[in-house]
Amino acid sequence: MKKQDRQLRVGILGCGPIAQFAHFESCVKARNAALYAICDAAPDLAARMGATYEPEKTYLDYDEMLADPAVEAVIIATADTFHVPMSIRALEAGKHVLCEKPVGLNVEEVETLAAVVERSGKVLQIGHMKRFDPGIEAAKQFIDEEMGARLGLKAWYCDSTHRYTMTDAVQPLPILSKAAVKPAGNPKADLRRYYMLAHGSHLVDLARHLCGEIEWVRARLLERFGAYCWFVETGFADGTLGHLDLTVAVRMDWHEGFQLYGENGSVIAKTYNPWYYKSSDVEIFREKTATYERPFLPPPARRFCRCHSRWRADARRRCRRRAGLGQGDGGHRTLGRDRRAHRRRRDHGCSLMRAGIFAKTFAGSDPLTVLSRVAAAGFACVQYNFACSGLPPMPDAVPDDVLQAIDKTRKATGV
Numbered sequence: 519m520k521k522q523d524r525q526l527r528v529g530i531l532g533c534g535p536i537a538q539f540a541h542f543e544s545c546v547k548a549r550n551a552a553l554y555a556i557c558d559a560a561p562d563l564a565a566r567m568g569a570t571y572e573p574e575k576t577y578l579d580y581d582e583m584l585a586d587p588a589v590e591a592v593i594i595a596t597a598d599t600f601h602v603p604m605s606i607r608a609l610e611a612g613k614h615v616l617c618e619k620p621v622g623l624n625v626e627e628v629e630t631l632a633a634v635v636e637r638s639g640k641v642l643q644i645g646h647m648k649r650f651d652p653g654i655e656a657a658k659q660f661i662d663e664e665m666g667a668r669l670g671l672k673a674w675y676c677d678s679t680h681r682y683t684m685t686d687a688v689q690p691l692p693i694l695s696k697a698a699v700k701p702a703g704n705p706k707a708d709l710r711r712y713y714m715l716a717h718g719s720h721l722v723d724l725a726r727h728l729c730g731e732i733e734w735v736r737a738r739l740l741e742r743f744g745a746y747c748w749f750v751e752t753g754f755a756d757g758t759l760g761h762l763d764l765t766v767a768v769r770m771d772w773h774e775g776f777q778l779y780g781e782n783g784s785v786i787a788k789t790y791n792p793w794y795y796k797s798s799d800v801e802i803f804r805e806k807t808a809t810y811e812r813p814f815l816p817p818p819a820r821r822f823c824r825c826h827s828r829w830r831a832d833a834r835r836r837c838r839r840r841a842g843l844g845q846g847d848g849g850h851r852t853l854g855r856d857r858r859a860h861r862r863r864r865d866h867g868c869s870l871m872r873a874g875i876f877a878k879t880f881a882g883s884d885p886l887t888v889l890s891r892v893a894a895a896g897f898a899c900v901q902y903n904f905a906c907s908g909l910p911p912m913p914d915a916v917p918d919d920v921l922q923a924i925d926k927t928r929k930a931t932g933v
């Protein structure tokens with residue numbers, strides 16, 4: 519992509535996984551932005567990311583980055599706890615902000631942030647990149663321009679027990695540091711709260727994006743076999759009824775999408791895990807022609823790139839500068855990355871393991887049963903699910919005796 523002459527100079531706070539998977543690359547590629555500065559309190563991480571992405575400045579101290587007058591806008595890519603305080607400091611230093619989701623931890627701190635945004639006159643955007651999925655954009659356009667009155671929305675966001683098996687096959691390993699700044703306490707200690715913030719924020723944002731403000735909710739939660747299922751009835755300000763389903767984790771592939779019924783038609787959408795870089799599949803039914811339309815959407819849809827571009831466009835507009843962004847900005851450059859990831863996997867000899875994963879699932883309630891079945895079927899590697907050791911599939915901690923039992927069986931079976 520040809521860079522525009524005028525580029526917004528961006529500073530990224532945090533060099534952790536989300537910066538590595540989404541923000542550095544999007545900033546480097548976007549035609550109207552420059553990765554001017556990066557900042558992380560972990561010196562090793564800052565140095566490695568500095569060497570890789572070559573920003574003009576690398577900071578270890580956030581205040582120093584904010585004091586740099588060349589930084590026009592800041593991306594907050596730190597843990598949830600820090601979102602509001604770090605955003606406020608950036609806004610008060612006169613920078614535009616793109617902050618990772620969730621915007622904050624509670625209503626009170628988010629209202630404080632809203633007041634600071636208002637006072638500062640700067641743009642704050644939250645990293646809800648699903649809004650910039652071309653499939654969702656096509657649905658939104660139909661909803662706004664043709665659907666007429668809305669009747670009912672059903673939307674679901676169901677994380678999968680097999681999520682990491684699948685994403686490990688497409689994502690490079692993040693570079694981590696022991697010196698990384700982490701929030702005090704374990705954010706996953708309260709999983710109800712953690713899932714609602716980490717996953718629920720995407721679901722609620724999409725519902726509001728499609729149907730407007732939510733006026734009331736009535737929610738039920740069932741916890742069973744380590745899974746959480748929230749069914750949330752909602753009433754939107756325009757009278758539309760909603761049913762939001764947040765389930766973590768379903769025993770199936772990643773399951774996300776929505777159905778919306780309206781006066782002049784309906785929309786059905788299936789959304790993929792973001793790391794597949796794939797637009798949502800969207801089907802629009804028009805009542806007047808009694809036909810379905812499936813908009814053609816260019817495959818590598820980098821929602822993060824598009825999210826950045828829109829934010830920058832808003833920031834630039836707010837600065838009374840020319841925005842000039844096309845809809846497709848940043849949306850077509852994953853092939854190189856995919857090929858690199860593929861090469862890395864091939865060089866590490868992972869293709870055999872992937873074949874095993876996709877070929878078969880081996881049931882069992884203890885390591886010996888599962889690994890014996892794997893060995894008997896002739897596989898050398900398997901992705902082990904902790905549910906087979908009586909733990910949740912994505913446990914926060916794995917007791918030593920469980921690990922030792924798996925390791926012992928691994929050696930005994932040769933898997």
Ligand SMILES: NC(=O)c1ccc[n+]([C@@H]2O[C@H](COP(=O)([O-])OP(=O)(O)OC[C@H]3O[C@@H](n4cnc5c(N)ncnc54)[C@H](O)[C@@H]3O)[C@@H](O)[C@H]2O)c1
Pocket residue numbers: 531532533534535536537557558559560563578579580595596597598600618619620645646647697698699700716792
């Ligand atoms: N949009 C999405 O779909 C999506 C996906 C994944 C993660 N996220 C969000 O991204 C955020 C970050 O996730 P992560 O896994 O990269 O976090 P992380 O905690 O692993 O990394 C954050 C980095 O910021 C640095 N940092 C924190 N405070 C700092 C300070 N005051 N000064 C300098 N450096 C500081 C840390 O040293 C660390 O390296 C989370 O809020 C998460 O919810 C969003």
